[in-house]
Amino acid sequence: MKLSIILGTRPEIIKLSPIIRELEGRNLDWSLIHTNQHYSENMDRIFFQELNLPNPKYNLGVGSGTHGEQTGRMLIKIEKVLLKERPDVVIVQGDTNTVLAGALAASKLKIKVAHVEAGLRSYDKNMPEEINRVLTDHISDYLFAPTEKAKNNLLKEGIEENRIFVVGNTIVDATLQNLKIAEKNEHIKEFFKNISNEEGYFLLTLHRAENVDNKERLKNIIDAITKITEIYDKNIVFPIHPRTEKRLKEFNLFDKLKSNKKIKIIEPIGYLEFLILEKNAELILTDSGGVQEESCILKVPCITLRDNTERPETLEVGSNILVGDDKNKIINAVELMLNKKRDWKNPFGDGKSGKRIVEILMSK
Ligand code: UD1
Ligand code: UDP
Incomplete structure (x- = not known):
């Protein structure tokens, strides 16, 4: 099984870091593709350094722009890389333009898409992130929902239950x-x-x-x-x-x-x-x-x-x-x-989501 991780912004680097660490500890064939949606030193490089992450195999240099320009540039560049890499599964995380472009490029090439943090909904279409989430979930093959609530959101939209895995959120691991x-x-x-x-x-x-x-x-x-x-x-x-x-x-x-x-x-x-x-x-x-x-x-x-x-x-x-x-x-x-008593329970899992996600993908 060959995997490619596509990321582009600060939160994706942080939330995918537990999965990257997990992959590094195993003898697997995988590659890291960075759209460079974020590129300033303190929005990008600093996280690779502090979290001790390997350099991306591909830096696509997409940078900033309007939604159409940015997403379009990503699609063109990601497709080229995927045609070269030919992974079995592409992993994306969250709800940014990088996520939508990565999932769309992969699914059109019939490469399976794993969406980490699937099923989140604000039900507010004014947010670009809501559009990215909904579209990505509907073209994904493996939907890693952080909570039962997220899973239920997906079920309500008609997504088959056997594609959905409740694994917690990798932010707890991170x-x-x-x-x-x-x-x-x-x-x-x-x-x-x-x-x-x-x-x-x-x-x-x-x-x-x-x-x-x-x-x-x-x-x-x-x-x-x-x-x-x-x-x-x-x-x-x-x-x-x-x-x-x-x-x-x-x-x-x-x-x-x-x-x-x-x-x-x-x-x-x-x-x-x-x-x-x-x-x-x-x-x-x-x-x-x-x-x-x-x-x-x-x-x-x-x-x-x-x-x-x-x-x-x-x-x-x-x-x-x-x-x-x-x-x-x-x-x-x-x-x-x-004045709030700080005695609430963390609803996002036990900090082993990264491991769980890699194991599920390996079992497919
Ligand atoms: C993006 C995501 C948002 C996420 C956020 C994380 C989309 C639609 N938005 O928003 O969901 O919460 O990242 O932080 O994908 N800029 C820099 N340096 C950088 C990156 C951006 O100076 O490294 C400036 C540029 O002026 C750019 C602006 O920030 O135009 C916005 O960047 P952009 O990536 O389009 O959106 P974010 O607001 O960062
Ligand atoms: N964060 C950081 N440095 C900062 C601000 C935020 O490392 O100066 C981290 C924060 O811990 C969290 C992530 O960035 O994990 C959140 O990113 P952001 O708020 O940009 O995006 P969002 O989560 O809203 O998509």
């Missing part, structure tokens, strides 16, 4: 494996010492297109964050996604944010650094998918700056709350979540 490494790392300890303070801090990430590309929504969120710094004696640490920095500058919101002494805007950081920042935060505010999961796993309360989530398990266990871009809701949620 979090647990790398937190241990991060906690022992002197460089990370030093990083943490420099960034944290005695009063404690909140952690913020923001990058969803529907939030940051919309001036009004972005302004509402920034206003709420600013108000929170006035109410609470806490810093807000904000590793800023390149998309968000670009938009804040375009909308003339960046300078005011930067001049707020309690908001620590930093470049995007490595996974080990980020895990330590998450683990020690009093509260996390985010619109990221992966961060909603990690905060749940690490027992840190989360406020999600979105109107919906494809991770409803986090709402059910009580680790997360949805507030959208409503200023009052965001501010009120801080008090609520700070």
Whole structure:
């Protein structure tokens, strides 16, 4: 059995790392294809270095662009590589344009598609990710659903049960494996010492297109964050996604944010650094998918700056709350979540998803 893994962005590198580690430990024929949808050092290379991942066999250099341009370039380039590699199965993870292009290129060449993190649904077609997820699931042969809920979403759409495997989410593997490494790392300890303070801090990430590309929504969120710094004696640490920095500058919101002494805007950081920042935060505010999961796993309360989530398990266990871009809701949620008892159960599995996925594929 010959496998190819296709990845392209920060969360895919992180969430596929447990599968890559698992493949490396076995004598298998496999290759790594990187679309380079993400390419900045701190959105890409840093994760290969910190997670000790092998260099991709193919770097397709696709980069940024409109959805059509980016996905189209990926399709053309991935097809060429797949015709050369001729894998039996292509593995993709998540819901980015890389995932859709990888799955589509493979399925048209009659190569089997394994979709890791299948079955997530926000039921919000305004999100490009929702379109990518639904389409990818419907052309996949092996659907690795993280939870029973995700499996049920797939069943409701008519996908055959024998294609679906509930295996947990590889983010649990990645979090647990790398937190241990991060906690022992002197460089990370030093990083943490420099960034944290005695009063404690909140952690913020923001990058969803529907939030940051919309001036009004972005302004509402920034206003709420600013108000929170006035109410609470806490810093807000904000590793800023390149998309968000670009938009804040375009909308003339960046300078005011930067001049707020309690908001620590930093470049995007490595996974080990980020895990330590998450683990020690009093509260996390985010619109990221992966961060909603990690905060749940690490027992840190989360406020999600979105109107919906494809991770409803986090709402059910009580680790997360949805507030959208409503200023009052965001501010009120801080008090609520700070008082939250951190005794919820992680619904995303036991940290052995990567192993399970490889074993299922090997048995086919
Ligand atoms: C993409 C995914 C999103 C995922 C996110 C993870 C799609 C449609 N979106 O969003 O689902 O949550 O990755 O972070 O696939 N840029 C850089 N350097 C980079 C990458 C991007 O500067 O390495 C800037 C460019 O200005 C680019 C913009 O960020 O135009 C957006 O990048 P893009 O890959 O299109 O989307 P993301 O917002 O990163
Ligand atoms: N992350 C990171 N450094 C950062 C911000 C996030 O390593 O500065 C990690 C985070 O731990 C999570 C992943 O990136 O595993 C989430 O990626 P992102 O929020 O970009 O995408 P999403 O999960 O929303 O698709």
